[in-house]
Amino acid sequence: MFKFRYWRTNTTNIFGNSLLRILHFSVESRTRQLANMRCIYKGYNRYDIFNYCINSNTYSTFVEFKCWNCHTMLDTRPSLFCKNCTLIQSSDQQNFNYFELFNIKEQYEIDARQLTSSFRKLQNLIHPDKFSNKTEEEKVRSESFSSLLNKAYTTLLNPLLRGLYMLNGRGLSIEEDSITMDTSFLGEIMEWNEKVEEVNSTKSLEILKKDVDIILINLYKELSEAFNENNLDQAKVLLSKAKYFSTLLENIKEKEM
Numbered sequence: 322m323f324k325f326r327y328w329r330t331n332t333t334n335i336f337g338n339s340l341l342r343i344l345h346f347s348v349e350s351r352t353r354q355l356a357n358m359r360c361i362y363k364g365y366n367r368y369d370i371f372n373y374c375i376n377s378n379t380y381s382t383f384v385e386f387k388c389w390n391c392h393t394m395l396d397t398r399p400s401l402f403c404k405n406c407t408l409i410q411s412s413d414q415q416n417f418n419y420f421e422l423f424n425i426k427e428q429y430e431i432d433a434r435q436l437t438s439s440f441r442k443l444q445n446l447i448h449p450d451k452f453s454n455k456t457e458e459e460k461v462r463s464e465s466f467s468s469l470l471n472k473a474y475t476t477l478l479n480p481l482l483r484g485l486y487m488l489n490g491r492g493l494s495i496e497e498d499s500i501t502m503d504t505s506f507l508g509e510i511m512e513w514n515e516k517v518e519e520v521n522s523t524k525s526l527e528i529l530k531k532d533v534d535i536i537l538i539n540l541y542k543e544l545s546e547a548f549n550e551n552n553l554d555q556a557k558v559l560l561s562k563a564k565y566f567s568t569l570l571e572n573i574k575e576k577e578m
Contacts, residue, residue, distance in 0.1 A: 386414045389458070401447060401466070409447060409459055412466045418490060419473035429487060429548040431477060440474040480541045481567050484548075484560050493553055495561050502561065510565055517572055526577050533570045537563060 385396040393405035398417045400410050420427040423439040444467065445451075452463040476482045488494065513533075520526050540563045547555040 389462075401443070409452070409462045409466065411462050412469045419477050419486065422470070422473050423477070425477075427487075429484065429545040431483070433478060436474065436477055440470065443470055480537075480544075481560070481563050484541075484544050484556065484563070487548060488553065488556060488560060491553060493557060495557050495564065500557055500561050502558070506562065510569075513566075513569055514572075517569065517576065520576070523577065526573055530570065530573050530577075533566055533573065537566050537570070540566065 385394045386400075387394055388403040388406060388408070389411060390408045391403060391406040393403055395403060395410065398415055399412070399422055400415060402409055418427070423436055423443070425431055425435060425439070447463055447466045447470065449460065449463045449467055452460050455463075476486050485495070516529060520529060540559055544556060544559045544563065547553075547559055
């Protein structure tokens with residue numbers, strides 16, 4: 322959990338009209354270390370000066386941006402609409418992650434009902450159908466924001482995609498990094514593939530599907546623990562295994578058809 326505070330400084334002779342942000346983190350042993358961390362915005366590109374904040378355990382700070390229409394400075398994230406002219410805003414200016422978009426805690430274990438509820442509320446606000454009589458600029462931004470919302474929802478709702486997204490947020494990828502799987506697991510995968518190829522009844526397919534579902538559930542539980550412990554090496558291995566079994570599950574479903 323962390324507290325986020327910001328204010329404008331009056332000491333214009335030192336900081337001009339910049340934004341002084343102080344992040345107070347209460348994250349176990351890092352509390353004292355990060356309690357005095359400050360990010361100062363002084364007219365630079367808002368993405369350039371916060372690399373540490375963005376890449377440090379995926380926590381990120383935020384710098385206000387201007388409304389495309391009335392140029393009012395917006396200082397909340399995400400900002401769907403301008404607080405002054407009330408027009409819909411662009412999603413690509415705001416640098417928020419998927420968890421922030423739905424206002425849920427950034428962790429592997431999520432409340433799917435809360436996620437779905439937030440998704441529906443947001444989609445009800447920005448769906449393109451709501452902007453059919455608006456200007457072209459508003460229509461474009463609505464379509465873009467709505468598309469991002471759908472992608473974010475699909476990603477966080479799916480356990481595999483959610484894990485890959487969190488890993489990517491930490492600068493890692495199971496595609497880019499060489500992951501050596503133990504020979505026993507590779508042998509296990511070969512056996513499962515053979516089972517799927519040899520199965521010849523709907524009942525047998527259903528049994529296989531349930532067995533693979535149980536394996537995936539257990540893998541996702543282990544994955545949650547790995548992320549909680551910030552054990553990214555273990556998370557990569559577990560995600561690689563989950564990807565194998567997810568593909569196997571898709572093959573089983575295709576065979577059912």
